[in-house]
Amino acid sequence: MSPTNQQVLLAARPTGFPNPTDFRLVEAPIPEPADGQFLVGIAYLSVDPYMRGRMNAARSYADPQKLDEVMGGGAVGKVLASRHPGFAEGEYVVGMFGWQQYALSDGRGVMQVDPRLAPISAYLGVLGMPGFTAYFGLLDVCAPRPGETVVVSGAAGAVGSTVGQIAKIHGCRVVGIAGGDDKIRWITEDLGFDAAFNYKTESPYQKLKELCPAGIDCYFDNVGGSITDAVLPLMNTSGRVSICGQISMYNLEKPETGPRLFPLVLVRTLKVQGFLVFQYASRYGEALPKLAGWLQEGKLKYRETVAEGIENAVSAFLGMLRGENIGKQLVKISDQ
Numbered sequence: 238m239s240p241t242n243q244q245v246l247l248a249a250r251p252t253g254f255p256n257p258t259d260f261r262l263v264e265a266p267i268p269e270p271a272d273g274q275f276l277v278g279i280a281y282l283s284v285d286p287y288m289r290g291r292m293n294a295a296r297s298y299a300d301p302q303k304l305d306e307v308m309g310g311g312a313v314g315k316v317l318a319s320r321h322p323g324f325a326e327g328e329y330v331v332g333m334f335g336w337q338q339y340a341l342s343d344g345r346g347v348m349q350v351d352p353r354l355a356p357i358s359a360y361l362g363v364l365g366m367p368g369f370t371a372y373f374g375l376l377d378v379c380a381p382r383p384g385e386t387v388v389v390s391g392a393a394g395a396v397g398s399t400v401g402q403i404a405k406i407h408g409c410r411v412v413g414i415a416g417g418d419d420k421i422r423w424i425t426e427d428l429g430f431d432a433a434f435n436y437k438t439e440s441p442y443q444k445l446k447e448l449c450p451a452g453i454d455c456y457f458d459n460v461g462g463s464i465t466d467a468v469l470p471l472m473n474t475s476g477r478v479s480i481c482g483q484i485s486m487y488n489l490e491k492p493e494t495g496p497r498l499f500p501l502v503l504v505r506t507l508k509v510q511g512f513l514v515f516q517y518a519s520r521y522g523e524a525l526p527k528l529a530g531w532l533q534e535g536k537l538k539y540r541e542t543v544a545e546g547i548e549n550a551v552s553a554f555l556g557m558l559r560g561e562n563i564g565k566q567l568v569k570i571s572d573q
């Protein structure tokens with residue numbers, strides 16, 4: 238056990254793209270569990286796009302991250318000591334333990350995870366929040382039918398790479414949009430997307446027109462902005478759009494203006510629906526066995542980009558915002 242608990246705090250609210258100086262690494266004593274609590278030794282922590290929104294002062298769907306407090310976030314680890322009847326020493330757990338090496342918990346929002354089903358890091362990705370986001374955001378919001386064309390933006394990330402594969406499992410034709418040639422190769426050659434292109438080197442509208450000759454039935458939107466502006470005019474009548482994320486706008490200092498596309502929504506009778514994964518919390522138990530089953534059958538694959546050490550959590554987070562990750566971006570904290 239390391240003698241202290243290293244933690245990353247939010248030191249300042251970022252303006253535009255965050256700076257390393259907006260965070261502070263501190264050391265605190267390792268806490269002792271009181272009655273009804275347990276101590277978790279964190280193995281991996283997750284850095285996610287939603288954390289950027291929480292760094293702003295304004296409330297969105299989650300309360301703002303408080304200044305000078307441990308950065309909130311999902312993590313997976315092992316129970317090292319327990320005075321809680323529901324959690325035993327040696328069990329693996331996933332919960333909102335934050336950017337630190339050790340966390341105390343009272344068990345609220347914590348789930349035990351099975352390391353025999355998959356490596357524990359997968360419970361922060363394909364078998365965790367991003368996996369559930371892909372599952373419900375695609376199947377519940379878009380409800381794709383076999384033979385339909387599904388377009389996914391942010392296609393080589395944690396959510397997007399899972400969305401595309403679930404759409405393939407459901408018999409759809411899948412086209413991915415991502416920001417790098419290595420990403421395009423991974424999703425087409427390894428994950429089985431039918432086609433994909435790099436939005437940084439190709440014109441999204443022209444490329445989508447070429448790759449979706451029968452139009453687009455479902456669009457899973459992870460990025461928003463000009464990519465989404467290029468997708469919508471190619472949507473078929475009664476198409477469905479799942480608004481999952483708008484990462485292209487998270488670091489803007491001023492809102493962007495764009496074309497007014499609601500006339501298209503009207504005349505093509507599109508369904509455009511935003512969703513938040515935690516609206517589906519009571520149904521995670523339905524998604525987990527499906528995702529784990531596809532994983533075991535080899536129909537669903539995942540990839541992780543892993544930074545090493547709590548001191549690299551900030552650079553991993555900033556790298557993810559810049560698109561340096563392929564698949565799920567994690568930070569390995571210890572060998573629990």
Ligand SMILES: NC(=O)c1ccc[n+]([C@@H]2O[C@H](COP(=O)([O-])OP(=O)(O)OC[C@H]3O[C@@H](n4cnc5c(N)ncnc54)[C@H](OP(=O)(O)O)[C@@H]3O)[C@@H](O)[C@H]2O)c1
Nearest residue numbers: 286394395396415416459460481482483484485513514560
């Ligand atoms: N609704 C919900 O409940 C929910 C839950 C989880 C996640 N989300 C959203 O889903 C999206 C994906 O999340 P994730 O966890 O899977 O992250 P991720 O895709 O693994 O990582 C973020 C990716 O965003 C892309 N990106 C960054 N800036 C961009 C820009 N200006 N334009 C286009 N793409 C950009 C980068 O890939 P490229 O190299 O391809 O640019 C980067 O790798 C995010 O928008 C997130 O907020 C929503």
